[in-house]
Amino acid sequence: MKKIIILTSALLLGVAFMAYLYFSKLGIDNDAKDLALQSATNNAALVFSFRNDKSFYDIIEGQHLIQQVLGKDKMTLLKQLKASIIDDNLLNRYVKDQQVYISVLPDSNKTLNFLITLQIQPENDIKKFYGQLKIKKVVSEKAKDLFTVKINDSLSVYLGVHGQVLTASTSLKLINDANVRLTENPFTEYIKENNHQIKNVLANIYINFNQAPLLLKNIIAGNINGEIALFNQQNSFAVLNYNFSREKILFNGSTELKDQHNYLKLFENTAAQNTSIQNILPDNTANYALYAYDDYRKWLRKLNTWQEKKEILSKTDAVIKRVKNDYRTDLNFIFTNYTKNQFIVFQLSTSEKLGAISLSDGEKTKQLLLDVSTDYNDDIKLFKSADILYSYFGEPFKKFTRPYYTIVDNNLVVANNASTVQSFLNHYKNNRLLIQTPQYLDAMNEISTTSNVSYYINTKNSADIFRHNIQLSFYRHLRADSGLKSFDTFCYQMSADKNKFITNLLLNKYIQPEIPDSLSNRY
Structure with a gap:
């Protein structure tokens, strides 16, 4: 009887140990998959997300309303950055079909700026990607893990490589901030919880109302008071799906009050x-x-x-x-x-x-x-x-x-x-x-x-x-x-x-x- 008990106990311990190893590895794998998301959501109030797929770019190029919202300068920047990296077959194969995040963040001098974040495919070697970057004429190495992509004669974009994650912005401050990933970020967790809602959707926008004051301080001329004072204490999130239309910009989804x-x-x-x-x-x-x-x-x-x-x-x-x-x-x-x-x-x-x-x-x-x-x-x-x-x-x-x-x-x-x-x-x-x-x-x-x-x-x-x-x-x-x-x-x-x-x-x-x-x- 004792032998049966000992054998059963050993068997249960073995199963428990194997389950622990499996779920630990699964957790590590999931954490690795979320590195780009962690960088994108750090201090962000707005995150626009889509899959790096040719069909997306073909559809969005016909959406002139989005171009009006972003403005001529920002739209030109995105187009030229796409031409330099995404349209380059040798570079794009490292990030094909990966999720792209465009975060809207406060920058210096009362401005807002973009941080573009995406993750190199896990099966690809980061060292080979480095090698491809270094042989491109429009790309030059500025420092360790930091490159510049020449957009035109007067504009260059910083390109950060941090582990398997790429970040791009005209602001070096945003590149450096993105390298500081928070171990606990309610916005990141909210997006992960709602990922099941975004399958087969062209694009999404995620809103973190907790960070709205940081954006508003760079937009409004005075203090955050009156009708917009509620944003000082608005612990809320939203996930919205983009509905393509040539006549309007419409997102549908849900808002959650925490x-x-x-x-x-x-x-x-x-x-x-x-x-x-x-x-x-x-x-x-x-x-x-x-x-x-x-x-x-x-x-x-x-x-x-x-x-x-x-x-x-x-x-x-x-x-x-x-x-x-x-x-x-x-x-x-x-x-x-x-x-x-x-x-x-x-x-x-x-x-x-x-x-x-x-x-x-x-x-x-x-x-x-x-x-x-x-x-x-x-x-x-x-x-x-x-x-x-x-x-x-x-x-x-x-x-x-x-x-x-x-x-x-x-x-x-x-x-x-x-x-x-x-x-x-x-x-x-x-x-x-x-x-x-x-x-x-x-x-x-x-x-x-x-x-x-x-x-x-x-x-x-x-x-x-x-x-x-x-x-x-x-x-x-x-x-x-x-x-x-x-x-x-x-x-x-x-x-x-x-x-x-x-x-x-x-x-x-x-x-x-x-x-x-x-x-x-x-x-």
Whole structure:
């Protein structure tokens, strides 16, 4: 019996040891495969990924919209770098079919730059690749493991060789930074976890919102505050698949919120909604953020839990109690009974900011709010107490401390100045609305009719806002005919899918239909 026990134990130990060796080796192999990814994701907020395959280059060369987004200089650099290495059969055989990563990273002097990363095929000898590099006329050795590739008479690209990984950039700083691979990088792990979603896809973009502040500091002219302050604490990632089109740039995928205190967590596990509140927006709307949920009472309970975690629930409770004591108005009764399933905050081309909340009965709500309001004129009122809307809707209404408001067609519309509310009313009454513009309608036809969170930018209406808030070099690219000027719409749309958000990212340009000569000659 003892011999059987000893033999069985030895057998189990042997199996365990072999399994350990196998999975250890598998782990080492996987780590080796991920070296390029580790370099690409270090400090990156955006990583564009595709397979080094001829079919990809053939397809993307016909996508002139991508070329406009990148800009003439960056596109010329990528084309010439491809011609120097990828189109060279002797060099390309070492990296054929490997994954290519293009990281967008902050560089010196308030600029952004590319870092291109790819890995030499594991079966190829790195020493032979070195040998091939050294005999190329356009490539010269600058230092150990560092080469320069001559693009033209005035431009050279650094080419780093670190183990089996190649990195290329016009910035030596980015090459050196890429050599420092983090042993633990949540962005790397997120990409690896989502690799199963990217099979048979032309290209992907990965977004690391944790690193967004580093990018924004090089783009914006001031501090990261106001609407973009959320990027300071946005522990989120996204993986999006590229959908080829000659008319638009569209990515589809998912966004995942890692921070349990993130305000957007309030919209998880909620059915996506048909929204209509955006239909009241003026035609000079520059941007908006729209939020939707299925039932306000349920959503309010989520908000109260979030407020408790943020240690602000006692403050919001005090606001509600003070209003009840001072004005004998039960705000809980009003908002829980007459708030519908969506609200929005938006900014006009004049930089004025407004918010709106959908109501089930606007006239009844107007009557119930009389005691807590002061008349400005027949149409516009002013809340007597501060932080009412912040208490019931959270972060988007934080800046509307004691706003002016009006109620039109079952929508409560607020702003910090009476003149802003009046401007809104003038547009609304005269039917000068965003929903009437062909550019907006064209863009909305490209994405889902239901969502939970949507961010929208009208690039034309935002021109003056951009001019005062971003660095001159980026503004010039935004307004250049060869750059982003012809794009009229940016939209980032999120629809809850359990603990993730199905996501659409759209950059759209409206192409006005041509009128046939036979018709135009009639007028």
